[in-house]
Amino acid sequence: MDLRYSAEDLAFRDEVRTFVRENLPGHIRDKVAAQQHLSKDDYVTWQKILAGRGWLAPHWPREWGGCDWSPVEKHIFDEELNFGNCPRIMPFGLKMLAPVLLRFGSEAQKQRFLPKILSSEEWWCQGYSEPGAGSDLAGLKTRAERRGDHYVVTGQKTWTTLAQYADWMFVLVRTDPAAKKQEGISFLLMDMRSKGVTVRPIRTIDGSTEINDVFLDAVEVPVENLVGEENKGWTCAKYLLGHERSGIAGIAYSKKMLDKLRRVAAEETIGGKPLLEHGPFRDKIARIEVELMALEYTNLRALANETKGNVPGPEPSILKVRGTEIQQAITELFVEAAGPYAIPFLPEALEGGSNVESLGPEGAAAFAPHYLNWRKTSIYGGSNEIQKNIVSKILLRA
Amino acid sequence: MDFGLNEQQQLLRDSIERFVQDEYGFDARRRIVASEAGYSPDHWRTFAELGLLGLPFAEEEGGIGGDGVDTMVVMEAFGKGLVVEPFLPTVVLCGSLLKLAASPAQRAALLPGIIGGKRRLAFAHGERRARHDLGHVEANATPAGDGFVLDGTKSVVFGAPSATDFIVSARTPAGISLFLVDAAAEGLSLRPYATIDGARAAEVMLKGVRVGGDALLGPDGGALPAIEHAVDIATAAVCAEAVGCMQAAVDGTRDYLNTREQFGTRIGNFQALQHALVDMFIELEQSRSLAIVAAVHCDDADAAQRRRAVSAAKVQIGKSGRIVGQSAVQLHGGMGMTEEMQIGHYFKRLTAIEQTFGDGDHHLARFQAA
């Protein structure tokens, strides 16, 4: 066994670090560091910069613009982007749809859509969930009827992240209402500017509007935008979910947030001494650190296993459950560090360039909203209860 | 032992629960929270008519002579309705300070206005470096003529935007003292804001605010015991409020598990969720027990006994509120995340309560020291 980075790994780390330092625009970095809301332009700008270096879609096959990186290199890359306060890479096109197109899409679909995902010219959103179909995704009711060379789609999607920015939505629809649940579903690509698409923002408990209802009223989708076979969309849907869960552990992100937490706690005082040196608080940070360290190596072990060609078993679910628990525990400590200053609600301070300042610790206006918002991580991407159901099925079958 | 409410307390509870049911539905509350004032003057008048604004004051002073248990009854019902009117700062916190420290003349000047609904008070005490330490006061009160000049900044002052009067803590040469300050006093300014739970608070800036000698509330330099006691009473009150929030969150989650269907069945049929609901319920019951203990002991003059009871309750409620609030959201799935459902608002109020009047670590240390 050898748990050290190789010399090449270290050189790669420095290369990424230098690239981020020299190319990430300062105003975007500052917003990310301050946990402020990013604009669509902020995301797109950064993605274009990464694409310019050939690093936007490392997990894609080489011929489509991927990097052939080892798991360790991917891990290093993820860390450096997080530590450098880069915006999150939007997963909908790059990490969710692209693998599906590469696996099930027609040549024409790949040619039409992948380059515009890579160039960030087209923003995608995920049209899976419906009011009646969340955990039980296969219970979806949005109906698509074939009429000549197009489908007519009617129904409602909900919780759709950043649909307000999206040019396109990949959407699960029911094409055969008579078939068994999973069997009558198809996977369509829908232009968000089509007639009959209405996006309504949903405000979340932290005050932001990152999710939406998407109402579909007789929306026409050309038949050529069907991915895979009609009524076989469930296969695509499940394939995508496997990709959605990997990377959701947010290990590098948690490391970065722990660093930030330590900085906040070093500035705050309790009885005249830094909060960071206060026994109970220090212990809580250390406990999370230990848990995170364990998860980091669990993740690296899982990646090493995948590289050997083994099919992932319960690992993605384990990473999702514990990773989100750790992220959420960190958000709780930010609230504790701010103390009474977690209570003011100053949404203006979360907008970049705003002259409204936080009260108390620097950036504290973001702490409670972040805590509230981050409850989503154990709900979406397959709730943590559903993940545990998956793992228990695997364990009990063994 | 008797854990029952007396007849008067039952009437009190019924009348407030009726008020919450009739007047404080989700949409009605939303309108109040979004309004300019951030509270409803109509409801404030109703509180006066119900006698709530005189709850802790003696009958001969126009109040109804209530104790910690009466306050608990009111606050628990307010918790269920997520009531945002500044009852806690005015009646519980400042009311207790007045009871503990004010001279008969000061009480005669203020209580009729409070009880009648004309005055609302806020306690301007917290400061940037105070965290949860009540004895950390940097604001200055410099003797001048027969009065004082006040300078300093007070942080996260609940109810400040609607307050007509403030009780301000500041240091005189003798030590921590309290002062009555008119909200319109020259040199007093506010940076008002909403709080994460839909209430209002402000930073209170004092720059050369002149007050007369008769503004001094209680002994010069000896205010800390009264502050501590009043905050204990208010802490017991928010514990009771938290119990109301938790009760509503448990009920709401139970109802959701009984109606939401996934995989062709009510999600309440999934054992993982049944156990999560039971865990929430256990937290609620544990919290209720200590909220009662705190309510009974918060009026104790014996500071050690009082501290033990109140801090134990605050430790329990901090932990339980977190578990209940988070689980309520989790079990509602996406619905729990929306501003459009009441359940997330209980979570937010519970989050704010955890950081109000000292968090779990603070009270755990205080409990051990008591």
Ligand SMILES: Cc1cc2nc3c(=O)[nH]c(=O)nc-3n(C[C@H](O)[C@H](O)[C@H](O)COP(=O)(O)OP(=O)(O)OC[C@H]3O[C@@H](n4cnc5c(N)ncnc54)[C@H](O)[C@@H]3O)c2cc1C
């Ligand atoms: C912020 C946010 C962003 C999102 N973004 C998107 C998006 O972009 N696109 C998209 O399609 N969807 C999105 N979602 C939706 C998300 O995938 C769903 O919320 C999730 O699948 C849960 O579904 P639900 O909300 O209907 O909850 P439900 O499925 O109704 O679940 C309610 C509760 O029951 C539990 N439960 C359900 N079934 C079981 C079971 N069998 N055993 C044990 N417990 C169970 C759940 O874990 C949960 O605690 C988003 C959600 C959020 C909160």
